Amino acid sequence: MTDSPAAAAPVPLHPVLTEVTARIVERSALGRAEYLRRIRAAADSGPARGQLACANLAHGFAASDAPTKQALRGGTKPNLAIVSSYNDMLSAHQPYRDVPEVLKKAVIRAGGIAQFAGGVPAMCDGITQGRDGMQLSLYSRDVIAMATAIALSHDMFDGALMLGVCDKIVPGLLIGALSFGHLPTVFVPAGPMASGLPNSEKARVRQLYAEGKAGREELLEAEAASYHSAGTCTFYGTANSNQLIMEVLGLHLPGSSFVNPGTPLREALTRAAAARATALTGAAGPGGTPGEERTPIGEIVDEKAVVNACVALLASGGSTNHTMHLVAIARAAGITLTWDDLSDLSAVVPLLSRMYPNGEADVNHFHAAGGIGFLVRTLLDAGLLHEDVRTVAGRGLRRYTTEPRLVGDDVVWSEGPSASLDTAVLRPVDAPFSPDGGLRMLAGPLGRAVIKTSAVKPEHRVVTAPAIVFEHQDELLAAFGAGELDGRDFVAVVRYQGPAANGMPELHKLTPALGVLQDRGQRVAVVTDGRMSGASGKVPAAIHVTPEAALGGPLCRVVDGDVITVDATTGMLDLAVEHDAFVRRPATGGAPQGADWAGTGRELFAAFRATVGTADTGASVFPAIDAPHQEVPVATHA
Template identity: 60%
Template sequence: MHPVIAQVTQRITERSKDLRAAYLARIEQFRGRPTRRGQLSCANQAHANAAAEPKTKIWLNQAQKPNIGIVTAYNDMLSAHQPYATYPDQIKETALRFGATAQVAGGVPAMCDGVTQGRPGMELSLFSRDVIAQATAVALSHDAFDATLCLGICDKIVPGLLIGALAFGHLPTIFIPAGPMGSGLSNKEKAAVRERYAQGKATQEELLAAESAAYHSAGTCTFYGTANSNQMLLEAMGLHLPGASFIHPSSPLRHALTDAAVERVISLTEQGNNYTPIGHVVNEKAIVNAIIALLATGGSTNHTIHWIAVARAAGILIDWQDFDELSAVIPLLSRVYPNGTADVNEFEDAGGPVFVMRELINAGLMHADVKTVYGDQGLAGHTRQPSLVQDHDGDKIEWLELPVESTNKDVVRSVAEPFAPTGGLRLLNGNLGRAMVKASAVPADAWTIRAPAKVFESQDALVKAFKAGQLNMDFVAVVIFQGPQANGMPELHHFTPVLGSLMSAGFKVALVTDGRMSGASGKVPAALHISPEAANGGPLARVQDGDLVELDVHTGVLNVLVPEAEFAARAPRVLRPSGVDGTVDFGRELFINQRRFVTAPERGASTLFID
């Protein structure tokens, strides 16, 4: 094991010692009991069994066989979650076949940032993670289940499901993905049309045609944003069956993997022979493995927020320093849009998560000695690719070794010849606060900028200035009052094509903000999640137009070059009331208390863990 990884892991373990011990003690309280349903009274059971099919009801009433709780993020508006419509029936039939029962415990909301970009609803996006966690807890609160299957893929849905499942840490849990849509219009071509539209060189009809050619069928969007980063992290934590992430929704292998997940989770219950609760799978080493997988693949900056909250749900404390120190020793092994031109289908074809994890484990850059949902081989058991083969009993899954070499070195590479010697994320620090930057998406010649600030209090204000011809220059866009306390920390992609087109025109441009950009962060250097945020007394609120701002990814510096005394003496901009308590549309008024009490991004931007 690389000494830095060992050191960071040990530091996290020591930091989390008391909290983790208390969490594990909670799990132990639930061990050694018969089926959870067997603890219910007759009236409780009658309520829980009333609508079941006859055979299922017999088994449920006997309360002797494991019962699986399905928590689903299904809806039919969002392409990634639409395939889940048929999963519950399949899971129920498969459970009966393997001597168990299954019920839909509950549903959780699933909103799409792609639909709400630049819209008021985006201000609910980050907080939806904690709502999903609470909804998961409500679903499982009936205490009628011996294991959990989580059906969810996208941005806040997976972290929310995971936080909620960890609240029931005594239950074995497997996440079942649905897979990506097929490749359509390339992400590079789509981005080019967006830039032309921002410049007034493409019509709305042309833009809609391009977007529809990119997002065209059931499945996850094909760029390496937060949704697909989620899948990579779940693989690295051993919460998927090996290689399950990027198999298409319509593939027979996808169907077979879902059946296999049902069979496997049954074996992990206390009624099986290999009790493996999720609270034991998600330990300090698993959290570090998730961070490493994120860094090695240039994944979403959102996970520098979400996985802090996930870790906290398991009694583990991590921070941005941990991400940064690991990033310094983890090589970048993949190039998937926006870090390259390939999409996740090409990533999967070149070896995908399985190849990346095998490389990291073999190089001593990932903890292999962990529990996973798959078996007793630790994470090494997750370094083979699933394949559907035929025998005399029909189709079955075999997990096969990948080729030693990547089949496409433009997309995936070995540790011996990485795309970069360090990981995809960097910590920036200076008199403007602490921030994260997705370095892997930014060309190396754009890693350093020193330019005057242009300060905006909204996305629309920046776009308006662009359309008025006021941004044809080198500048740093300082977009404030976009943090969780100000307006819920929406993703700020509304102006991404604007900044991208300015860079294409030859101007040096960067973004500095207390908001988010996520896994779709493009070629613009962006210092994100700045803490403390402007609405909470952060220094961003004192930046003025024309101030010289220095952003240097190489050295990890983020400063405003104003004399210290002068800067400290400035009166900060004040958040307008509409940003907090005066917002009364699109449901934003229901989240006033979340905005008031949410923690800083480096503490998970959480409304659940505020101690």
């Protein structure tokens, strides 16, 4: 990699960034120290395959070709694990089909060897929307983390290359990789598909369909024109939030996240990622040239890097799912991140991008306007990112203000744009779309929640109205279809949708119907312990409510007619019911039980439903690293 570009002058950190980082460091002291002790002890033992018995090692290279067998027997070359989420059904992961062989050849040219260590499942929330399979979606993140750990568990590897893009896949791969935090690891993106049907047109057809003014064929044509080829969906949901966050964490090569698949630059960046991962193992390269300083992933993902990821999420108006994923990722590295940290950062981090559903542009437009390189530059220059961090490109986040270009068959990095090329899509800190971030935290008698404000117009950000209670999104859609919601202001309470209730499915199907009512002049909002993800739209939605209804949270006692206020301006989630009377109410309704779980694989996840943590602690089944030399037991739900 090239030297890090120099800033014009040192920029002092914003005081809130300094304060939030300091309290995370203090809060995480024991857990982080224990995590670092573990990964440094693992690194001290050296390449694990050197300690394998002969029969173990022979199993590890039995299927390899003769040169690879010889290299693995000798133990002098670094061996990289390739872990992939490839399948050919999902557009985002289909481009990974041939990438392992490309990586292997590139690693060999860089002086190492590579083996395909394992695959992880990849499911698509876009396909499972409104289906029973969606109830496995959030749980799949932790399954992917475990599958990643299994792939790396053979003690054959000196580093790793992770192939993944979408919603739960990247957080799962990262959590799994952090459990082998002593290994240098580079993530290899696949890129977004080319732009298709404009997002505004897609949204228009969806709303017409919800009103019964467009048929299924018209809707399918619009959707097929939007999601039309290999690559990530182009709207700014969780998948593309993943990519932006991974680059700002320093786990992608600079400027690599949003390069389209099947292009010469994309292919060259894939080769460069393999070479870089080989160098980061610290082993000698071709001809015995000393390698780069060893850079384990667990040392990169530290408190400063986690704060940088939060800032990038907020400045870009990214996915609400990351209010859980970032907490879980931090936890895997021994770091305790809280919603209060995100809330305090959101108050000072300006909103700098407008991508659908927050605007009409997609990620290709964002990338062309200056993309992540410009976003990082303007945030660094404003003191809103930590510059002194380790990355896979070397020390210093200013390396990520550069952009890649091809010279022959090779990638070189040069300075990216110093100004946005389209201020309708991407703006500098001194001329933001909004002075604060696109996410807010809410709190009040109903618990704590998250709301995505970047797509909600200011006049819709405060709603006070009677509750209408539902226990499944289909109940709300049926009421809409029957005209029962017409002409009424209301707050839809959709409960028993949390992690312990049914896996916390996304409730995207509610957005078009509620959008119709809002467009008719009704005051509407949603309050739910479920998810609505990065595609949360123009209707105010207080989501991820915790404690969830299934665990006795206040939502289980709400009844039709209770007046609720969702106030995204003050951060209030209020209930106009006298406190003592409210807490005496019995719970009504309930989460699915027994036979309700039969089918679609849901019965296999009983252990997850019984042990999953709360949304604000990452909705994870894994224990926190709370104290040195102690394993923290997982609490089971009653």
